[in-house]
Amino acid sequence: MFYYNYNLDNDICTSKGICSAAPDITALQESMFVMLRGLVHYLLELESLGARNDNIKIDIIYSIVYLATLQEFTREQIFLIITNLYSNFVNTQNVYHNLCEDNELQFKKFNSPIKFESTMDLNTFITKGERVYKFKYKSLEKDVRNYAEILFSIIKSIAFLLVELKDNDKIDYAKVDKIINAINLYNKTSITKEKLRKLISALADLNADLMFELNEIKTEKFGKIKLTTVSQASEKGKSILVSGNNLSELQEVLENVKDTDINVYTNGNLLIAHAYSKFNQYKNLRGHFGNGVETSVLDFATFPGAILLTKNEAHNVEYLYRGRIFTTDDIPPKGISRLDSKNLQPLIQSALETRGFKKAHKKASVDVGFNIDDIDNLFSLVANNLEQGVYKYLFVVGLSNPNDELDNYFKNLFHAKPKDAFVISFSYESKCNNVFSVNVANDYSLTTKLLFRLFEKVKVDSDKLNFFVTRCDNSAIAGIIRLCNRGAKNIYMSNCQPNIINPSTLREFKKFYKIHDMTTATSDLEKITKNNSD
Numbered sequence: 001m002f003y004y005n006y007n008l009d010n011d012i013c014t015s016k017g018i019c020s021a022a023p024d025i026t027a028l029q030e031s032m033f034v035m036l037r038g039l040v041h042y043l044l045e046l047e048s049l050g051a052r053n054d055n056i057k058i059d060i061i062y063s064i065v066y067l068a069t070l071q072e073f074t075r076e077q078i079f080l081i082i083t084n085l086y087s088n089f090v091n092t093q094n095v096y097h098n099l100c101e102d103n104e105l106q107f108k109k110f111n112s113p114i115k116f117e118s119t120m121d122l123n124t125f126i127t128k129g130e131r132v133y134k135f136k137y138k139s140l141e142k143d144v145r146n147y148a149e150i151l152f153s154i155i156k157s158i159a160f161l162l163v164e165l166k167d168n169d170k171i172d173y174a175k176v177d178k179i180i181n182a183i184n185l186y187n188k189t190s191i192t193k194e195k196l197r198k199l200i201s202a203l204a205d206l207n208a209d210l211m212f213e214l215n216e217i218k219t220e221k222f223g224k225i226k227l228t229t230v231s232q233a234s235e236k237g238k239s240i241l242v243s244g245n246n247l248s249e250l251q252e253v254l255e256n257v258k259d260t261d262i263n264v265y266t267n268g269n270l271l272i273a274h275a276y277s278k279f280n281q282y283k284n285l286r287g288h289f290g291n292g293v294e295t296s297v298l299d300f301a302t303f304p305g306a307i308l309l310t311k312n313e314a315h316n317v318e319y320l321y322r323g324r325i326f327t328t329d330d331i332p333p334k335g336i337s338r339l340d341s342k343n344l345q346p347l348i349q350s351a352l353e354t355r356g357f358k359k360a361h362k363k364a365s366v367d368v369g370f371n372i373d374d375i376d377n378l379f380s381l382v383a384n385n386l387e388q389g390v391y392k393y394l395f396v397v398g399l400s401n402p403n404d405e406l407d408n409y410f411k412n413l414f415h416a417k418p419k420d421a422f423v424i425s426f427s428y429e430s431k432c433n434n435v436f437s438v439n440v441a442n443d444y445s446l447t448t449k450l451l452f453r454l455f456e457k458v459k460v461d462s463d464k465l466n467f468f469v470t471r472c473d474n475s476a477i478a479g480i481i482r483l484c485n486r487g488a489k490n491i492y493m494s495n496c497q498p499n500i501i502n503p504s505t506l507r508e509f510k511k512f513y514k515i516h517d518m519t520t521a522t523s524d525l526e527k528i529t530k531n532n533s534d
Contacts, residue, residue: 025071027129028078028122031114032067033152033186034132035082035089036060038110040183042092045108049099057176058166059088060183062330064159068474079122086116110187146508147196148186150477153501154203155182157474161210167248167311168217178206197512204481211445218445222247223277225369225446230274231287232363235263238356240347241289241303243267243296244310247276249328249341253308254282256344262351265289267299270310272441275369288366300325304357306350309336326350368439375450378436382422383457386464391434393421393528394458394465396451398479399442400427401470406494412521413468418529424454427470444475461487466528468518472496477509484513490531492516492524 043056066073066081073081093110100107113135114128136145158179165171182199185191219225240262242250250273254264263286266273271288273279290299300307309327328341339347385391395417397410410428414435417423423435426447430437440446458465460483467488469476472495480491493515496506510517518524 024126027126029067030132031125031129034114035085037187038112039089041110041187042096046096054173061159061162068156143193146505147193149505150509151200153474153477157478158207201485204478207478208482211448215445215449225275227371228275228369229365230368231365234357235286236357237263238351239263239305240351241265241267241307245269246310247273249310257284269442271368272443305354306347368441370438379454379457391420391422395423397425397468399471406470409521466490469493492518494518
């Protein structure tokens with residue numbers, strides 16, 4: 001979404017309160033990862049003996065998702081997550097041990113830096129995780145340690161994609177196996193940075209493949225993407241807000257309310273739903289409410305109806321709205337009611353009981369989506385102009401990461417760019433000449449799809465191509481590596497919040513893959529034009 005009505009003083013830090021990584025969360029993540037490694041060890045040993053368990057593998061994928069979003073949970077919920085993981089660990093270990101005894105085979109014990117016991121409490125897990133964290137940083141070579149961190153970022157990105165595929169009944173266990181085997185690499189006594197880098201490249205490609213696969217599934221289920229004007233106004237009446245990324249759950253809500261007078265609004269990245277032709281048939285889908293993922297807490301506070309957080313959508317919602325926020329996640333945040341996705345009656349009843357909008361509120365509409373034929377024609381024209389020398393530079397701007405600094409950066413960049421430069425922006429909008437913006441509502445899979453249509457016409461390793469990556473998350477890391485694997489030379493990246501990636505790891509990541517820091521628009525343009533003239 002283009003966030004121009006967004007109050008930039010209320011960024012993700014102030015609205016969610018998680019601008020840095022809490023030491024106890026980092027320690028818990030270390031303990032959980034050790035347990036995951038042990039579970040993978042026993043699972044693969046069993047598999048080598050002919051005892052495969054795909055259900056445990058799916059549990060591992062979900063555990064990675066929980067581990068990645070651990071800071072969103074309360075201590076009680078974290079302890080429940082760890083308890084479930086410990087149960088899988090112990091049961092799998094026992095099954096393997098018994099199988100070895102029955103067949104007089106050698107039991108290969110997991111060499112764990114932590115002795116896990118059923119009596120351990122959360123504080124013990126934190127203490128042991130701190131020790132593992134310190135030992136890792138003392139014992140591992142710096143490059144190996146940083147490549148291992150980068151690898152795990154991509155594993156987390158893939159885990160979210162696999163969960164989405166599982167929710168669509170399209171899971172491919174051969175791809176799940178690649179993640180299980182990648183985790184097992186951390187169990188090796190000796191591991192080289194070369195081997196890590198090779199695996200990182202392979203998994204970055206897998207990450208992109210899964211995004212393409214999800215695109216195909218969404219198109220099959222919800223129709224083709226079209227350029228669509230979406231109302232951001234609100235209408236008088238009872239209402240439900242659906243937030244997150246899960247299109248299937250939005251459709252389920254719409255099916256359940258289609259014979260009622262309840263209005264449904266999307267929030268966050270579900271803005272893209274309005275561009276899928278399938279959703280045009282639902283009269284209850286009135287528009288989009290709110291300014292973006294970064295302001296979700298503020299959006300929820302001002303929405304006068306029931307709210308559904310779709311699966312795998314992490315939100316720190318405080319505990320202010322108890323009784324009217326629901327989720328279909330297995331482990332709901334504190335103060336949020338869990339729903340069965342097949343029984344949305346409590347959500348509907350809550351919508352009927354809340355006051356709803358007392359009057360309509362006007363707000364400018366927003367365009368979302370694209371017409372693929374228009375995009376292809378534009379890409380062909382840009383490619384031809386690059387080849388003919390009409391354009392010497394092509395700037396590709398990634399998904400939005402709203403804050404004052406970046407907003408000003410791109411305003412200046414678009415204004416001061418050379419006359420022979422063209423910009424394709426997936427985020428920041430501009431009325432300047434030679435700037436084309438396409439609103440994909442921060443959907444990585446759609447961005448990936450469009451980029452590789454561009455690369456069919458403009459070679460990704462062209463010296464004229466310059467990429468600006470503004471979001472900093474696991475998917476962005478995987479996407480950058482994919483670009484680098486294919487020869488992209490000029491990638492500029494903004495800073496990351498320390499709760500997303502360790503600052504020292506980020507520095508090394510940029511060094512490993514020759515990524516430029518985004519500084520000021522003027523300085524970066526000088527560097528780009530100088531490099532091109534050289």
